[in-house]
Amino acid sequence: MSQLVSQEVTRKVAKLSRLKLSEAEIERYTAELGKILDFVAELNAVNTDGVEPLVHGFALDAHFREDVAVLLPEETTRKIVACAEQNLYDQYKVPQVLGGE
């Protein structure tokens, strides 16, 4: 069993992941993550001295669009914002973030 993942680590990662987990889930994922990381540890045996990390497929002549702001038609904005469960005045409505106690 991996020494890397304790319940404390799982709780910390769950917080970073914005995932609310039950105690049973914490226990379960701690065990499963440990097993998977033990499996992944086989990579340590591979000699990668001087090997560049490959972060994408075989070729990436990535192309970028011009970085200019485009004003969308009001109707498009409305359509996009309408996907939210709660919206108001064509904006997303969320619980209060600032102020309070």
Add this chain to the structure above:
Amino acid sequence: MQFPRHTLKKAWQLRAELASKKTTSLALTEDYLAKAKASKLNSYLTFMDAQAIASAKNFDAGKSSGMLAGIPLGLKDNLVTEGVKTTCGSKILANYVPPYSGTVVKKLEAAGSVFIGKCNLDEFAMGSSNENSAFGPVGLPQDPTRVPGGSSGGSAAAVAAGLAAWSLGSDTGGSVRQPASFCGVVGLKPTYGRVSRYGLVAFASSLDQIGPLTLDAQDCADLLEGISGYDPLDSTSLDRPVLHYGKAVEKIRTDATARHDFVKKLRVGVPAEFFAAGLDAQVQKAVESAIDALRKAGAEIVPLQLPTSKHALAVYYVVAVSEASANLARFDGVRFGDRVYPNGANSSLDEMYEATRGTLFGNEVKRRILLGNFTLSSGYYDAYYKKACQVRNLIAQDFAKCFAKVDVIIGPTTPTVSFERGSKTNDPLSMYLSDIYTVPVNLAGLPAVSMPYGTGEKGLPVGLQLIGAPFSELKLLESVAALETLFDGAF
């Protein structure tokens, strides 16, 4: 067990029937819709009746034409469709109706394709059995107590069961090829960048590609031709010419001289690592019979080594989860999808995020997000993510060396035939092993195709995988077409 391609009509046959007025698109569409709705396989999550009937009528009125026009198709439910629910097999998007369609969907619409509906999948395309769908598993058409594979299980089962003439799936680590193998259909993962990902809900962006699931090589070639091409809306789309895949395959399929010449010039690589421990004996036998058939037909068989490929699964489960944890951060309950307020109106923003994601994501998705945030976290990034990307480079280099010597690499698509539902759900690692031969391909960005070739345990289909160099889809599909005639004894 007979292959479906012997009993079901392929899209190219339907096209001929439409051209000769033997049938109408409306009649076909109503027939496929009725069969799909009566099916108990659970291969569809949403039916698109109104749109399908309208597209069919358009075709019958002469308003659309071409290779894809008038023919019923299934779309994996992680391809966004304007005005039609797109769930990704997740509760978090159970009610999500996208405000736009992806590039591939628009291309198909413009080509007159008839959409039967949205096909079931593992939640956010994470899984190898379709058991991770929030809306229930899909049955294998040949034996519904078994799994159709995943994550494009609904798309593959729909084609194998005749509930769509053809369909689209997406492949991140084998999600088109593995279900194609289990269901006995043809499934292709194109070269990374061949097909636009705009409007494909992202799982692991450096690995994802949309691919066709069809009854044979001809249909696969025709559908690939229809969805390929450069797209300025996808920054990783590559600007290479779209070849006439369909015409090339038709020649191999219909012209015996061209077929013989093609196979005689074909150099076929057989990597020792794809025939190692864990491979089912009957699967191995079927794959070896394909290699024998190619040898007898004059192909050159070249033994190869892919020494780093044995680490591909470990690399994949670091790279894919790392990318997934970032991609799935957008599902926060704010901009789309449902929300959960744990403390009613008193819930804070963070509490809403955590409860929404904690409640509405399924097990496999949560496991991968946790793992990805762990491997990317400070102190572990170099040991996991960077190390995995370095080994990924070695895997890609292994393949590049092989393609200096051969045209295609051949092997099994999966170590076993379809397994029983529930047999691997409690052991993530044993489930992951199902993708051991498919993940190296995604890591290297290569094209690969699975085709049915023979049967294994209980007469279930065995999938043969052919892997090619970047942008060699044409040669792969010609090879599949040649192997189809070899298998049928019609070579």
